[in-house]
Amino acid sequence: MPSSSVFITSKSTVIPNQKSAxxxxxxxxxxxxxxxxxxxxxxxxxTRPPSIPIESLIHLLKLSLSTTLTHFPALAGRLDTDSYGHVHIICSDAGVDFVHAKAKHxxxxxxxxxxxxxSVFKQFFTMDNTLSYAGHKNPLAAVQVTELGDGIFIGCTVNHAVTDGTSFWNFFNTFAEITKGVKKISxxxxxxxxxxxxSPAVLKFPVGGPTATFSTDQPLRERIFHFSxxxxxxxxxxxxxxxEISETQWDKNGKTDEISSFQSLCAQLWRSVTRARGLxxxxxxxxxxxxxxxxxLTPSLNALYFGNAIQSIPTVAEAGDLLSLDLQWTADLLxxxxxxxxxxxxxxGISDWESNPRLFPLGNPDGSSITMGSSPRFPMYDNDFGWGRPxxxxxxxxxxxxxxxSAFPGREGGGSVDLEVVLSPETMARLEEDMxxxxxxC
Known part of the structure; x- marks a missing residue:
């Protein structure tokens, strides 16, 4: 691999082209x-746009981002905690960071x-190691456009207390739509x-705000595994x-006994990583x-509800059961x-949190957990900025x-999936030997 240096050419602030209502x-x-x-x-x-100079492209992306922020005014604001301890997004039109970088080698x-x-992918984003609480002072979003020798990387960084994956990709897709020239967003x-x-519940923070719940200094390997x-x-x-012994049964709520494709994949991953860890x-x-x-929820929230509307489902099993019983047992558990x-x-879950407000304990303190994020259902490849899909x-x-x-859809679609897997080097090496x-x- 060539030198990992990424050079920052410029940094600016992009504000919405209309004031927030x-x-x-x-x-x-x-x-x-x-x-x-x-x-x-x-x-x-x-890929690199075939017929537009980079200076013109950067200008176009800034204009498009400004228009996009008009539709997503929360991202151009800042966080504020009121005298009662409630945290708000103040839609102040303060703007987001825009970084132009080069890595043409x-x-x-x-x-x-x-x-x-x-590892150079990590340099294609800004605001590294920034906790979402820092949105009280920092922008709630940032975009970095990095020129490559034959391509462009558009990296988006967004405060996780403001968006979940559903809201994030709606913003990103809209940004692409507007860049392509769409007048009315979809x-x-x-x-x-x-x-x-x-909720009126108040989450209390230590002076200065929270700290990360996991170490950022661990030696790790990261690999994309593609599944057709x-x-x-x-x-x-x-x-x-x-x-197969009998027809799949459906209950009165439309739920099926059939284990889904993604649950099957997760079950296989859980089994194999557990074996690789030697638990x-x-x-x-x-x-x-x-x-x-x-x-x-009943009634359901709007599918385009902006914010986090997620909960975490933990499934627990003994390592011996995962490895001695078959894939069907693990998949059925999930x-x-x-x-x-x-x-x-x-x-x-809401009532439980209100009785004991707490931060999400991200991490793997006991060395035996897996946390699945993102989703192969997110429209990650629906981002044509005007010269083709990612x-x-x-x-x-x-x-x-x-x-x-993290689970991504495969580029070819059709139910294919990419798993971005982060493990200790020793566990990753053993996973790669797990037939x-x-x-x-693939």
């Missing part, structure tokens, strides 16, 4: 726990050919705060084979995944937990620790 948005009890998490960092790798093939994700965000997540639609269907077949049979291991609550997370479960989606260094997994897992990797 929204003055303040209170953080919900789904937003507040994220104040100890890093800002979200996700971006797209694109890198080419697309350089970045995509190695097994491990090159998905207007919903800033309603009259929801079940709006066919490979995932094979896992799904294995996970559901006991259901003792009686060691409890946890697979934690974030779920979108918008459609789980499946039943996800299916059970309905309206009443969401409401119990070549790849990548993330920065934010919120990464041993056992952090039960690697037989499905």
């Amino acid at each position: 929204i003055k303040s948005l209170k953080l919900s009890i789904s937003d507040l726990p994220m104040l100890s998490c890093h800002y979200i960092q996700k971006g797209v790798l694109l 890198f080419f697309i093939n350089d970045l995509l050919s190695p097994n491990d994700v090159p 998905k207007s965000p919903d800033f309603c705060r009259d929801t079940l997540f709006n 639609r066919e490979a995932i269907l094979k896992m799904k077949y294995r996970a559901n084979r006991k259901l 003792q049979p009686i060691k409890l291991t946890t697979f934690r995944m974030a779920v979108n609550c918008r459609h789980r 499946h039943r937990n996800v299916v059970a997370h309905d309206d009443s479960t969401v409401r119990r 070549v790849a989606v990548r993330s920065g260094k934010a919120n990464k620790f041993d056992g952090k997994i 039960e897992y690697m037989q499905y990797v």
